[in-house]
Amino acid sequence: MTWMLRLYPARWRQRYGEEFGTVLAGRRASPGLVLDVLAGAIDAHLHPQIQLSESQPTKGDTMTLAMLLRCAAGGPKLSPQDKKIARWVTIWSALAIAALEIGLAKAFRGAPAVMALVYWSAPALSLIYEQTAYLRQRSWRTQAFVLGGGLSAMYAFMLAVCMVKL
Amino acid sequence: MMRKTKDDAELDDFGRFSEPALLILVSLADGPKHGYSMTEDIATLAGVRLGPGTLYGALARLEARGLIEPLKSEDRRNPYRLTDLGERALRARLDSMMAVARTGQRRLAHA
Numbered sequence: 001m002t003w004m005l006r007l008y009p010a011r012w013r014q015r016y017g018e019e020f021g022t023v024l025a026g027r028r029a030s031p032g033l034v035l036d037v038l039a040g041a042i043d044a045h046l047h048p049q050i051q052l053s054e055s056q057p058t059k060g061d062t063m064t065l066a067m068l069l070r071c072a073a074g075g076p077k078l079s080p081q082d083k084k085i086a087r088w089v090t091i092w093s094a095l096a097i098a099a100l101e102i103g104l105a106k107a108f109r110g111a112p113a114v115m116a117l118v119y120w121s122a123p124a125l126s127l128i129y130e131q132t133a134y135l136r137q138r139s140w141r142t143q144a145f146v147l148g149g150g151l152s153a154m155y156a157f158m159l160a161v162c163m164v165k166l
Numbered sequence: 167m168m169r170k171t172k173d174d175a176e177l178d179d180f181g182r183f184s185e186p187a188l189l190i191l192v193s194l195a196d197g198p199k200h201g202y203s204m205t206e207d208i209a210t211l212a213g214v215r216l217g218p219g220t221l222y223g224a225l226a227r228l229e230a231r232g233l234i235e236p237l238k239s240e241d242r243r244n245p246y247r248l249t250d251l252g253e254r255a256l257r258a259r260l261d262s263m264m265a266v267a268r269t270g271q272r273r274l275a276h277a
Contacts, residue, residue, distance in 0.1 A: 019200065019201050019222075020201070020218055022242050023221065037217065040217075040220065040222060044226075
């Protein structure tokens with residue numbers, strides 16, 4: 001079950017990863033637990049400011065933060081409705097991906113294609129949120145091309161990594 | 167309508183984490199605890215076993231608001247304790263909950 005930690009953002013794992021892993025390891029695996037961890041991972045991706053605010057920024061962080069703020073200021077304005085739709089698309093995608101992973105893991109345990117799907121799911125959810133939020137005003141062709149292409153390329157990369165590793 | 171104090175408002179905007187956050191503050195009221203002990207304590211006191219995703223979602227929010235703080239530990243399990251602000255927020259929230267409970271019971275007695 002501790003592999004699910006990989007679904008959380010790197011900064012979150014750095015801060016809470018070890019203790020979260022300890023608590024997770026003490027629990028018996030169940031669909032409810034999987035959903036709870038998945039929902040927590042989505043929340044951590046959607047609210048990164050919660051982890052950003054708890055530590056004093058270092059010199060390197062300050063530069064990164066300044067660049068992030070500059071990018072955010074120049075980025076497209078999102079309406080609450082856009083954010084809401086993107087949030088729900090991401091949540092349902094996460095549930096669908098989790099169901100697929102559980103099903104495939106039972107049928108083809110340890111297969112590189114299944115492992116690649118596990119590694120792929122976290123960045124995929126992040127991409128799904130970004131694209132459904134920022135590309136909503138674009139044509140469906142553009143959305144399908146960017147999202148489909150991005151997801152496929154990421155999966156191909158993860159599959160290559162898993163096949164090399166195994 | 168009950169009036170909220172400034173301290174009570176510290177626990178606002180927690181969304182689905184409101185109840186877990188309150189339970190965590192109650193659990194920490196008798197001393198520092200790490201994640202696993204909090205889960206066990208909350209299961210005993212409220213009959214709810216918080217999942218790790220919910221527990222750490224609420225802990226991150228409480229820490230970001232300055233209501234709790236981590237203690238240094240050589241162990242992998244970081245204990246947390248209430249800050250002064252967290253203690254005041256918990257007192258204010260419990261007071262307002264007790265006021266609601268008293269009103270409800272008084273009205274039921276007259277029903």
